[in-house]
Amino acid sequence: MGHRSYVGQSPPRREDPGLVAGAHRYVADIVVPGCLDAVFVRSFEAHGLLNAVDLAAAQSMEGIVGAYSAGELPDLPVTPAPPRAEVPPEMSWPALARDRVRFAGQPIAVVLAADRYTAEDGAELVFADIDPLEAVIDPGPAASDEVMLFEPRSNVVSVREFGAPVDDVMDSAPVVVETIIRNERLCPTSIETRGIVVVPDGDDITVHVSHQAPQRLRQSLARSFGIEAELVRVIVPHVGGAFGAKSQTYPEYIVIAHLARKLGRPVRWIEDRREAFAGATHGRGQTQRLRLAADREGNLLALEALVDADIGAYPHTGEFIAANTGWMLSGPYTIPHLHVRVRAVVTNTTPTAAYRGAGRPEAAYALERALDRLAHRLGADPAELRLRNFIDRNEFPYRSPTGAVYDSGDHAAALRLALERAGYDDARAEQRRRRTTGDGNPLGIGIGSYIERSGGQEGSTEFGSVTIEPDGTVVARSGATPQGQGHATAFAQVVASALEVELDRVSVIQGDTDEVPVGVGTFGSRSMQVGGSSLHHAAHDALEEARLRASAHLEVAEADLRYDDGRFTVVGTDRSVTLGQLATERALSAQAEFGPPQAFPFGTYVAVVELDRDTGDISLEKLVAVDDCGIVINPKLVEGQSVGSIIQGIGQALYEQVVFDEYGQPLMSSLMDYSLPTVAELPELVLDQTVTPNPNVPLGNKGAGEAGCIGTPPAIVNAIVDALGGRDEGIDLPVTPEKVWLVLSRSD
């Protein structure tokens, strides 16, 4: 029996011809006749009392259709709280600032015109009268409530704890290392910025938006405006990157939808790069105090982490992202006692939300840096220290001290493979030679082992349906909506494999709530693990229904049917019926909303760096990434995800940082200020994998796509500190040449 399977293959990406030809349409390419362009006027103060917004000059300017502040829009809903976040009502995020501004970049007013040039001219004429208040930009001082954002309420929005205090273990442990780590704020920086077009039609609205979760946005808009979800259609065209920051409902979306409904005219807003830096959500932003205890052999005894998460001016997704950090802090290690306290603290900065990794990079970086400090203290090889403490491969499923249940793993195998691919022993020998002879620049080798969590919220499902058409083609629908990952290719592989039909017969529909009304979305490395599994189940159910029909149609028992390439044949005869024929009289379709447990991909990264003795310049010579995301459906797509995620990890390690001055002014307005790495910054990259199947999904796959930005930063920074002989004072993220130079010049 021929079995056609596309699992493990890399057919050409269906998305590529349109991308290469520039034929894909993004939100800004959508032409709606009569559409108005919106420009937001944003606060120039980080904190202040908003006394008045003078719109008169803008309103009277020729070509301006309307100019509005919160005062003109009494019915304007607030920004809806994202799912799972704890947002006290008194801290809700107004769509346009009312009475108070709390971060530089906060929308204060909006100006509409027939074109963007005119709208920007009008926006220049809006004057906001703001009495500045003292700003607080660091979560530590903010937590002391000396400057309050929402008096009388504390700036500390929530405190989450995992485990119980471990002071007694710390007091008696032979070795305790302490470290304070600042995980810097980052801008998600997708090439396509945010954008939305809202087209009203009576009570209906059609929303074209660059988004990761159209079904969720639809529900959220419907709730905000008090209308039935059926009246809202959300369409996501091609998306030029999202990285977690396009999964929410933002103030600008509420304003645009409100105005389109109010005016009965299409309105669009296309974010510009300056707004994307100041007004769109940031990621990361944590201060972590760690204590790690061990015995003299290096067996870990206890970990304590006190985390202050800077979640910006309004509690949003960032409020629970920090909880992910706490939840993942024990990493791939057996740590008998653990205590994590995570405080989410508001500051006068841009609100934070998900950014690729979303809590896990912060956890992995802190733990891996602390482990290297411990190795240095013990005089132990960092690889040996990790091997000594990894959860044993026979202990899975493993319940971590925070309550996470790791499905499967072989962490030692991944680390050993990474060391081998990095030429670890040779690199150590060369390092010893340089240190002994004084020849050449300082060389460092760093390890970052990680475990991450894929699948999104525990128990969350994804919608998938498979419909067989009378012509024998197959239509797959998924709630997982892509932002460039290649879902249309990979989902077709899953469905074609399950139905054992030619790949080209399967088409994939996503990103339109009229076509796919139910769905969760693409984030948390969940699309293939959850959405792919649902499609697999739906395809199997459709095939079983077809088998029943074939049995009836051909008047034989199912056992007498042979299935091959879309055709049932009665064994030993030439009597047969095709899938298409079975779908002619009655629709042949099945759907599934599968919700597997979370999965825990893992791996080890090894970086080799060389430092310029005179300038501190950092040369990343090699980066080895060994990931285990279970069975891989499409290796090429996973490789693409790895490389992209690694570049973002390199960005966090060496280049990127959102900087505010003491008054809360963001010190970046363009990509010339914000140092985003490009392909030119890529080192020699060695990608490899181990394969530990996920026992909880039919195809054995786990999430891929976030690992790179989790494993890369600790590997690189550990390598730099290793080259510096373990001296890490001032080696904070991002590690720039001058920080290295300062350490080098102190020792000379």
Add this chain to the structure above:
Amino acid sequence: MFPSRFDYSAPDSLDEALATLGQRADETKVLAGGQSLIPLLKLRFAAPATLVDINRIPGLDVLEESNGHLRIGTLARHNQLAADSLVGRRYPTIASAAPQIADPLVRNLGTIGGSLAHGDPAGDWGSVMLALNAEVVVRGPTGERRIPIDDFLVDIFTTSLNEDEIVTEVLVPQPEGSFGGAYLKLERKVGDFATVGVAVHLELDGDTIARAGLGLTAVGSRNIKPTNAENALGGNKCSDELFAEAARLAAEAADPVSDVRGPATYKRAVVEAYVKRGLAEARDQARARAGRT
């Protein structure tokens, strides 16, 4: 990030461009490659009433040796200079700097005249031209002026170019004897402005330095010519000690500020390291050239 309203003119001749510019010079900007001006317009940091686009004027992209100089037309693109074989053979400092400017997109459009006229102390060409003792040729309503580069660069975003003048050419003296040169640039990442840049040009007579030229990028309110360092080198024999002394003097001449690209002390240290390295590289090139002839 959409510009304010402006008038646009794209004349076919320099005279016409000068005439348009002369009508309201204080409110008019000349558009060459646009790689600095267009972003400024989009951010509305600049809002000129008129743009005079000189890209259609023929002859402004000349690149040839004549009368003891390399003539570089104002519209010569950075990539043109990076790829030119004459430049590659005879002007190593230029050849070294050109491919390090910004990124390929900027190099395809950005021009040497536009870059110099912008007067950005983080611009690379200013330092290269200081090291090479170049002159800037400008045309205005009353005719042509030749301005030594050290007089052309005045302060941050300020040059001695008058509002009604247009840069037409850069003149670089032809090198003599055995020569070498290099441009060393520390940047956060490819395409970024320099954290520090150092331009070095050496002409040797045997092992004696007949001429030394240096220029420093992004360590002052304009590109800096460390003349004390140049003078210390001139007339002396190449040695590591001499280079170290010159590097020390160059670092002294630097006047950097602390910013997102690093503290001032660090930038000074990089100047010192790079001048030393640049001189050694230029010396090695010059010796190799001497060996070939």
